[in-house]
């Protein structure tokens with residue numbers, strides 16, 4: 001066996017070796033430029049090994065809310081690591097998990113009473129889908145095999161999550177293996193599906209208020225309310241996937257509060273740990289939970305992950321929740337919403353901009369599509385590079401350009417990003433078709 005080159009080997013050019021050893025996510029490895037080597041991060045900035053400073057305009061894939069390298073989160077991690085990093089969570093428990101579960105039950109809709117921990121957003125969704133499916137089996141309604149999801153939905157990249165997802169570019173290679181899903185285009189279409197097939201439906205899954213990866217599509221609050229009314233009417237569990245929208249992104253702690261609505265299952269991740277560590281949580285209603293309680297052990301929820309409720313992640317998540325309240329994040333999000341609205345207004349008449357929209361700490365500029373609309377719009381790589389060249393990380397979803405920074409961004413920094421966007425759009429002379 002060869003010598004293991006660690007980060008302490010002075011001769012190890014780790015940034016160059018990335019190309020040799022690593023297969024990156026959502027990356028065409030044949031043609032993508034080399035990955036940017038990040039050495040450290042602080043607040044809203046990433047600092048690279050080659051001396052650049054880049055403003056993190058997408059909160060590092062939508063996870064970071066308090067900024068990078070936050071002293072309070074660092075301290076929570078250090079304190080916990082001296083006590084317990086990880087322990088099996090079947091038959092064992094620990095203080096950070098119990099405290100976090102109690103805090104989550106307190107701040108989410110009142111009907112959600114039980115917390116099941118997992119690792120990330122996809123597993124939080126996977127757990128919700130499986131809980132809903134087994135719920136009906138526990139009630140001896142095993143004819144229910146059909147899920148209902150929205151067009152343009154994105155719920156993650158594991159098989160169940162892909163099956164309910166509706167972004168064909170991401171998951172088309174796997175579709176032969178998916179379970180049956182009906183796709184609703186809006187509330188009328190959902191009503192039609194439920195009218196016809198409610199007796200076969202397991203659950204309806206939705207990203208409340210904003211569909212993220214499907215194009216940052218913002219829905220009116222009325223849609224959310226009607227969705228809940230219709231699912232209630234047919235007694236179908238509603239799964240709210242708040243992996244992206246949770247923890248303030250839409251201006252409320254959880255997007256369901258806009259309704260307000262109470263879903264039967266809720267999926268959380270990303271901002272749960274302030275974007276520090278991987279952790280997923282699926283919250284369930286007492287009715288769903290209760291259906292699993294039985295002398296018959298086959299009704300057990302046979303699901304778990306090695307790192308379920310990792311103690312470090314839970315400790316940081318607790319501190320993140322405390323910070324959220326103490327540093328008044330929702331107030332900051334409301335200010336950002338106002339600033340974003342004013343700046344977005346300036347783009348309204350630009351010929352290349354088809355539509356601007358925003359909610360909470362999310363600003364969206366949908367550009368006129370070029371040859372290939374959607375995620376594969378060639379412009380996204382060009383735009384992404386132009387922003388990076390100017391020191392901003394923005395990663396357009398095809399022709400949809402969006403800005404969603406950590407909430408601790410200052411007004412000046414946010415204005416500067418909008419200035420950069422203006423400059424880039426002008427300089428590229430992106431013309432309408």
Ligand SMILES: Cc1ncc(COP(=O)(O)O)c(C=O)c1O
Nearest residue numbers: 120121122154155156212243244
């Ligand atoms: C709404 C939604 N659900 C689930 C996921 C999957 O989360 P993860 O990437 O942590 O698996 C994402 C990720 O972007 C998401 O936006």
